[in-house]
Amino acid sequence: MSLPGENTKFYETPNHPFQGERIGEERGLMDRYGLKNKEELWRAQSELRSFRREARRLLGDITGDESADGGEFLSRLKRIGVLDDGDELGDVLLLEITDVLERRLQTVAYRKGLANTPQQARQFITHGHVTVDGRRVSIPSYKVEIVEEGSVAFDENSPLADELHPERAEGNE
Numbered sequence: 790m791s792l793p794g795e796n797t798k799f800y801e802t803p804n805h806p807f808q809g810e811r812i813g814e815e816r817g818l819m820d821r822y823g824l825k826n827k828e829e830l831w832r833a834q835s836e837l838r839s840f841r842r843e844a845r846r847l848l849g850d851i852t853g854d855e856s857a858d859g860g861e862f863l864s865r866l867k868r869i870g871v872l873d874d875g876d877e878l879g880d881v882l883l884l885e886i887t888d889v890l891e892r893r894l895q896t897v898a899y900r901k902g903l904a905n906t907p908q909q910a911r912q913f914i915t916h917g918h919v920t921v922d923g924r925r926v927s928i929p930s931y932k933v934e935i936v937e938e939g940s941v942a943f944d945e946n947s948p949l950a951d952e953l954h955p956e957r958a959e960g961n962e
Contacts, residue, residue, distance in 0.1 A: 799832050799835065800828060800831035800832040800834070800835040801831065801834075801835050801838075802831060803831075815827055815830055818830055818886065818887075818890065821907070822890045822893070822895070822896055822907055823895055823896075823899070823906065823907025823908045823910065823911050825911070829930060830886075830890075832930070833886055833889045833890055833893075834886055836889055837884060837885075837886055837888075837889050840866065840871070840881055840884060840889075841881060841882055841884070843862055843881075844862070844878055844879075844881035844882055845882070847859045847862060847878055848878055848879065859878050862878075863876070863877070863878060863881075866881065867935075868934050868935060868936075869892055869932050869933075869934050869935070870891075870892050870933070870934065870935045870938070871884060871888050871889060871892060872884075892932050892933055893929060893930050893931070893932065893933070894914055894919070894921065894926060894928065894929055894930070894931040894932075894933050894941070895907060895910050895911045895914060895929035895930070896910075897933045897938060897941055898910040898913065898914060898919055898941055901941055903919065903941070903942070903943065905956075909956070910929075911929045913943075913949065914926065914927060914928070914929045915927055915929060917944065917947070918943055918944055918947040918949045919941065919942070919943060919944065920940075920941075920942055920943070920944045920945075921933065921937050921940060921941050922937050922940045923940070925944055
C-alpha cells in the first residue's frame with residue numbers, strides 16, 4: 790500500500806513472466822512502435838484494459854443515466870482517435886493494443902514523415918524538436934487528439950526545421 794502523495798504503478802505486469810509466445814509478441818510491438826521498454830507497452834495495455842472495463846460497466850448499467858456517461862466516454866475515445874465516428878459502446882470491447890499505440894506522439898510523428906524510424910521520432914521528441922499545436926512536447930507517449938494531428942511539426946527554432954538538415958536529407962534521397 791502506498792502512502793498519500795506517493796505514486797503508484799500505472800501498469801500491471803503479466804501473471805507469468807516467462808511465456809515465449811507473449812514475449813515474442815511484445816518484442817514485435819516494441820520494435821514496430823519504437824518503445825523504450827516493456828513498461829511502456831504494459832502501460833498501454835493497462836489503459837486499454839481500463840477502457841474495456843469502463844465499457845463493460847456502462848453496458849451492464851441498468852439505471853437510466855448510462856446514456857450520458859456512455860456519451861462522454863465515447864466522445865473522449867473518439868477525440869483521442871481510438872474510436873471512429875460511427876462506433877458505439879460495444880465497439881470498445883473490440884479494440885486492440887495497436888489502436889492505443891497508434892495515438893502516441895512518437896508514432897504520429899513517424900507516420901507523418903518527421904523521422905525515418907520510430908526510434909528517431911522518439912529522439913526528436915525527447916530533444917524538444919517537435920511541437921503539437923505550437924507547443925513543444927517532449928513526451929513520446931503523449932496522446933495526440935484528432936484535431937491536433939495536423940499540427941504536429943518541427944519546432945520553428947529547431948535546426949531540424951530546415952529541409953537540408955542532414956537527418957532530414959537522409960530520408961529524402
